Amino acid sequence: MDRLDNTVRPYAWGSTTAIPRLLGTEPTGEPQAEMWMGAHPGAPSRTARGTLVEVIDADPEKELGAPAVARFGPRLPFLLKLLAAGAPLSLQVHPDLDQAREGYADEERRGVPITAPHRNYKDANHKPELVCALTEFDGLCGFRDPVRAAGLLDGLGVDSLKPYVDLLHARPEDAALREVLTAVLTADPEDMARTVAETAAACDRLGGDYAPYAGIAHHYPGDPGVIAAMLLNHVRLQPGEALFLGAGVPHAYLDGLAVEIMANSDNVLRCGLTPKHVDVPELLRIVRFESRDAGILRPEAAPDGEEVYETPTDEFRLSRYVLPEGGATHDLTLDTAQILLCTAGGVRAGGHDLTPGTSVFVPAGEKAEVTGAGTLFRATVVV
Incomplete structure (x- = not known):
């Protein structure tokens, strides 16, 4: 077996201390957001035999096993990470396999450069993922019931949120969630910035269930994703608990250290909490507008202590x-x-x-x- 030398990605939202504390090293003062373990071409793990990409490419069946190559092709189909959030990640959703293939083929056909900031599909694969908490870990996962979301928004006493409250009460679930998210993401930027500022002040004043959104707004002032986040379930994982994020489920990670594993893909459609491109029409095509609970997973006992x-x-x-x-x-x-x-x-x-x-x-x-x-x-x- 090969000891891995892994790359740490310095994304701006990363904690400056969580990964160094786990490794027993001194913090550098810079964010250390994700440690990648696997054969993703963007940052493959290194071994004494070369990068893990090179090792697998040299003999896929020997390294991966013939059954895995027959099923998934000659590449490692997953990417394992340590994820250390010191600030909220972007609110995002991932396509299913058919959507990824269609979207990738369309952008290839239109000649959209793979590195273009407005490119949505970097590959033709889906990106289901699982995050397992190593410390207490805060996140957002899946839509709340529209009536519960309306109650949360209404409790803030912010006049500019009233139309969203009314829509959430008046429309069937799918239509209510779709129309409110669309309205939030397409609102006039100046009007939305004022709404977010008033919402943040109310969240800060009220605390309790509103406290996480005050924190989000502190990191992303004026961002419509602050309002979109209030449509989602807030969840706090204890160490050992996990979340599975399937296709079409909006989510974001807010704070904490976790192990994350995902299909080997870069396909992300963003809904907010980011300076990056938000493709609203494509996002609305991908999102599944259905309420659900957060779905906390706990490990199930298997033979031999697994x-x-x-x-x-x-x-x-x-x-x-x-x-x-x-x-x-x-x-x-x-x-x-x-x-x-x-x-x-x-x-x-x-x-x-x-x-x-x-x-x-x-x-x-x-x-x-x-x-x-x-x-x-x-x-x-x-x-």
Whole structure:
């Protein structure tokens, strides 16, 4: 197996301390938002044999396993990350597989450069994702029931929010959510900036359930995404709890440290809380306007001490082992490739001593015996 040397992405919303604290290193003062583990061409992990892209390209069936190559092609189908949010990420949604293929083909046909800031589809893949909290972790996930959203907005006493409250009460669920989100994102920017300022002041004054939105507005003053965020469920995960984000579900991460795994894609449609391009018509085509609860996941017990986060996608499977002092050796050998990430304590995997924040790539069929006392996350695929 290969010890991984991973890139940390310095996105502006990243925490300056969470990843260094996990790694036991000194903060640099700069944001450290995401540590990428995998074979994404934008920042592939490095090994003694070359980048993980180069290692897999040299012999996909040997590295990934023949069943995985037959199912997903000659590339690692998932990307594993440590995600450390010190400020809210953009409010966003991901396409399903058919939408991604159609959108990518359309932009290719129209000659939209892949690096263009208004490009929506960087590839032809969908991007289901799972985020699992390592610390208390705040996020937004899925639409509230329109009546509950109306009550939240109405409680602020902001006159310019009244038309949205009325729409949420008067229309069926799909139409109500669609019309309000459309109105928010297409409002006159100056009028919306005033509404956001009044909303932020009211949230700050009232506190309680409104406090998260005051914080969002502090980071994104005047952004219509502040109002859009109030249409969504606010959720606070405890360590070990997770969220699965499927296609069409609007979401944003607000604060905390987590393990995140996703299909290997860059396709994001933004709804707000960002200076980046927001393609409102395409966004409205992708969003699923249906209310739901946040759907907090907890790991389910499996044989040999494994705890599995069950999701409906096959491109990735995330599980964890909480290994006690003096516990038995676990044989994690699989006929598919896997990445093992230590997040607490000390774990020995093969010939590698793993401390928090360190990881290894295990080729398909490679013997993978694990001992130690700590927490180990395991990422692989379902074939």
